[in-house]
Amino acid sequence: RQNHLVAVQLVQQKACGLFKFSAKIVIHLHPAPENKEPGPYQHSKYSYIELSFKEHGQIEFYRRLTEEMTQKRWENTPVSQPIPTGPKAGRTRAVGIVGIERKLEEKRKETDKNISEAFEDLSKLMEKAKEMVELSKSIANKIKDKQGDITEDETIRFKSYLLSMGIANPVTRETHGSGTQYHIQLAKQLGDMLQAPLEERGGMMALTEVYCLVNRARGMELLSPEDLVNACKMFESLKLPLRLRVFDSGVMVVQLQSHSEEEMIASALDNVSDKGSLTAEEFAKLLGLSVLLAKERLLLAEKMGHLCRDDSVEGLRFYPNLF
Amino acid sequence: MSFEWPWQYNFPPFFTLQPNVDTRQKQLAAWCSLVLSYCRHQKLYTLDVLEAQESPVFNNKKIERKLSVEAIQVVFEELRKKGNLEWLDKNKSRCLIMWRRPEEWGKLIYQWVSKNGMVNSVFTLYELANGDDTEKEEFHGLEDWMLLRSLQALQAEGKAEIITMDDGKGVKFF
Numbered sequence: 078r079q080n081h082l083v084a085v086q087l088v089q090q091k092a093c094g095l096f097k098f099s100a101k102i103v104i105h106l107h108p109a110p111e112n113k114e115p116g117p118y119q120h121s122k123y124s125y126i127e128l129s130f131k132e133h134g135q136i137e138f139y140r141r142l143t144e145e146m147t148q149k150r151w152e153n154t155p156v157s158q159p160i161p162t163g164p165k166a167g168r169t170r171a172v173g174i175v176g177i178e179r180k181l182e183e184k185r186k187e188t189d190k191n192i193s194e195a196f197e198d199l200s201k202l203m204e205k206a207k208e209m210v211e212l213s214k215s216i217a218n219k220i221k222d223k224q225g226d227i228t229e230d231e232t233i234r235f236k237s238y239l240l241s242m243g244i245a246n247p248v249t250r251e252t253h254g255s256g257t258q259y260h261i262q263l264a265k266q267l268g269d270m271l272q273a274p275l276e277e278r279g280g281m282m283a284l285t286e287v288y289c290l291v292n293r294a295r296g297m298e299l300l301s302p303e304d305l306v307n308a309c310k311m312f313e314s315l316k317l318p319l320r321l322r323v324f325d326s327g328v329m330v331v332q333l334q335s336h337s338e339e340e341m342i343a344s345a346l347d348n349v350s351d352k353g354s355l356t357a358e359e360f361a362k363l364l365g366l367s368v369l370l371a372k373e374r375l376l377l378a379e380k381m382g383h384l385c386r387d388d389s390v391e392g393l394r395f396y397p398n399l400f
Numbered sequence: 401m402s403f404e405w406p407w408q409y410n411f412p413p414f415f416t417l418q419p420n421v422d423t424r425q426k427q428l429a430a431w432c433s434l435v436l437s438y439c440r441h442q443k444l445y446t447l448d449v450l451e452a453q454e455s456p457v458f459n460n461k462k463i464e465r466k467l468s469v470e471a472i473q474v475v476f477e478e479l480r481k482k483g484n485l486e487w488l489d490k491n492k493s494r495c496l497i498m499w500r501r502p503e504e505w506g507k508l509i510y511q512w513v514s515k516n517g518m519v520n521s522v523f524t525l526y527e528l529a530n531g532d533d534t535e536k537e538e539f540h541g542l543e544d545w546m547l548l549r550s551l552q553a554l555q556a557e558g559k560a561e562i563i564t565m566d567d568g569k570g571v572k573f574f
Contacts, residue, residue: 379420382420382422382423385416385420386413386416386418387412387415388416389415389416394412396411396412398420399411400418
């Protein structure tokens with residue numbers, strides 16, 4: 078199949094003039110060879126085509142086109158085998174719908190080939206990855222069957238690597254909620270890691286904050302949100318000094334077990350009484366908390382009957398409950 | 401005498417329907433009490449919902465707070481449940497405000513009647529509500545519909561009988 082560039086005789090650049098707003102490239106063509114297949118027009122009185130570039134691209138296009146022209150790459154490509162057709166009369170020029178269909182098919186194959194060539198490097202990588210996945214799966218299965226000398230710790234670490242690569246390990250994906258070794262270990266790790274940050278932040282952190290903090294620290298083996306939540310759910314059963322808590326609004330937080338709700342609410346009431354009234358933003362600023370957590374605390378105090386709300390065009394304010 | 405607003409009237413949260421159930425109960429009780437005492441003070445017997453929104457009761461211009469239409473409806477429903485309000489139409493746009501229930505009015509009227517030794521006398525409704533004799537009484541100026549209900553209450557207790565006369569209704573006290 079011939080490359081259309083064969084038809085190109087000369088390429089010229091035409092700069093945009095005063096009254097023309099787009100740059101043009103003119104491609105002068107050889108006269109059509111006799112065995113050329115029919116195109117959109119049977120005849121044309123022009124022997125050149127003009128390409129108009131409204132915005133940009135003419136420089137790059139010109140460069141590439143001239144490069145192609147000089148390299149004449151199409152002459153290096155081996156001539157493809159004639160496509161075996163039904164009638165053994167060889168590649169006769171077909172007309173009509175069959176001809177168009179065949180042309181479309183050829184074009185499709187050509188496109189496929191071009192794309193495959195372009196992605197050659199990637200597919201090599203993907204093959205390697207596939208091998209890796211197969212390897213991991215076989216090891217995972219070996220763990221499952223308890224073949225080979227792998228210690229408990231190594232098993233856990235290996236599983237965590239697998240998980241961090243995003244490979245679902247059938248051994249650890251139990252859906253009964255009874256927890257898995259991985260989550261247990263993770264929970265313990267979180268218990269250690271979050272003590273200091275929690276204390277700094279007054280004993281409570283939104284789960285999203287925890288997620289960011291933990292993953293930033295881990296660097297490479299990132300946790301999925303799902304794993305984080307599952308690990309946090311195990312705090313209580315593992316007797317760790319942390320708790321996962323869900324507010325009415327759906328916001329999830331991790332808090333120190335020692336964190337006293339009554340104290341928080343009492344102090345919230347004091348703050349509000351002190352200032353007469355507070356919005357969530359003002360309260361957050363006062364305590365150095367995130368607005369989200371500040372609001373949750375105020376809502377909790379309201380739920381307990383210590384505060385009441387004033388909802389107006391000016392916003393939502395909380396007052397001591399004088400009712 | 402100018403109306404004395406309760407402390408809640410100047411407390412901004414008073415104008416926001418409270419989500420906390422216990423707080424809301426106290427809030428609504430305060431609203432009911434305010435509406436009734438205001439109507440008593442102004443001698444209002446009927447209320448139009450749309451007009452009410454702009455009335456000083458539900459609209460405190462000083463603190464720039466007003467009760468929303470939904471909240472007003474909630475307050476009115478509360479009043480209705482307590483027997484102090486009756487809707488005049490299906491659309492709930494106008495209502496009767498009974499800051500004193502018919503039984504209570506009946507009692508007051510009967511007290512005046514017996515105090516003046518007028519038991520067994522017959523009165524026209526007009527005399528009772530608008531006569532010179534009753535000028536100093538609280539029930540003076542009572543609207544007809546309310547007067548009638550009060551007397552009906554007394555009638556139910558056997559203390560009065562409503563009579564139909566040539567030019568209207570009358571009542572005999574026992």
